Amino acid sequence: MTIRAMESSRAVDSGSSRRQLTRQKLYEAAVTLIAEQGFSATTVDEIAERAGVAKGTVYYNFASKSVLFEELLRHGVRLLTTSLREAAEKTAQDGGSKVDALDAMIRAGLVFIDRYPAFTQLYVAELWRTNRAWQSTLMVVRQEAVAVVEGVLRDGIANGELSEEIDIPLTAAALVGMVLVAALDWQAFQPERSLDDVHAALSRLLQGRVSGNR
Amino acid sequence: MTIRAMESSRAVDSGSSRRQLTRQKLYEAAVTLIAEQGFSATTVDEIAERAGVAKGTVYYNFASKSVLFEELLRHGVRLLTTSLREAAEKTAQDGGSKVDALDAMIRAGLVFIDRYPAFTQLYVAELWRTNRAWQSTLMVVRQEAVAVVEGVLRDGIANGELSEEIDIPLTAAALVGMVLVAALDWQAFQPERSLDDVHAALSRLLQGRVSGNR
DNA sequence: GGAATTAAACTGACTGGTCAGTGCAAAATC
């Protein structure tokens, strides 16, 4: 087992040392507060209080408020890309088509957003800002996620399943956006709908079964 | 004519009284700064400086920083919904189908975002936040925009052009999201692409011409 | 088993700086 692998496995299982526990509590407190109010409007005192921890502890665990935020971002996006990749690989193993893979990724995206709505909110709110300290972190991390979708599109074109005319990066971005915005709207404005409902609506859009009679 | 009516009519035509000119400069300064940095991270001093105006003038024209921002929001969304509605009505007059209307609205959305990228950035960043002062303003204004899309979908189903199975609110939200995110990605990550390119990619997605051979 | 020792983790009062908003007299503009 490589050192790298050890590190990432430790980072993935939310370790249970005292320190890891505190960090976890801080992540959870920060993610909801920042999703609600934005980064600048959220104070370190608030985060500490919500986490049930003294302010000094925040600074014992993170170099600064923005470092806390950056690590939070990385942590969250790692979860998302992992889950997208798994969804794509699973349908491949089951001998599904590429459209099936896209559909499975849509569902995986919805499940993620359903489980971590605050993180998604915060991510969308920060992604297109310019001139912010964590800008580069966000770009890298966005590219990772979109690349998974682009890969599936590329494979689909290669095997003739998808039209050669589609613009890979633009279509990938549009698909991601479709899922993101539909899911946030679902959460915010019609939370009574089931995940299956939302998935069905997006599937239909993906597969061009919007326009008429069939 | 009531005082209220006078105020709002004056706010609509970007009038050219001395006062209106100052307000316009303040809007422009505020929209870019807030898009870049967020509301809380942007100071009133910065806005005044960028607008080339004294700080006192900001407070002579707006009751507070957040009032300035709210009026900015209303101003911007008014422009967007007007332009969406016009696009939909135009294709209707030209005897176009409902899918044509949707397509025209996609283009209108893209044109708007192309012209006012900072406003769009800022709008997306604030829309799904909870617990903010201008939350209700945003909700109302979002509903206006989505309603235009929903109306076209509803008409399309009524005349048999669109499938009865589609979920109107969810599909409308997904379409708006598709355009929004694709456009922001276009601006941020591949600004060299032309508006026509982006429009073509989204049209294809809308009309289900993604999956191969036909 | 229990006392002593140690390092890691945590605490919270404090500091220095920042910023929204005020006040006002003088100047510019219409």
Added chain:
DNA sequence: GATTTTGCACTGACCAGTCAGTTTAATTCC
């Protein structure tokens, strides 16, 4: 001469980050 803008000093609240001291838990030693 009325409205609008300027310039700038000032206030009071708020907040990121610091640090000297305390607690916790694990280890060593008797």
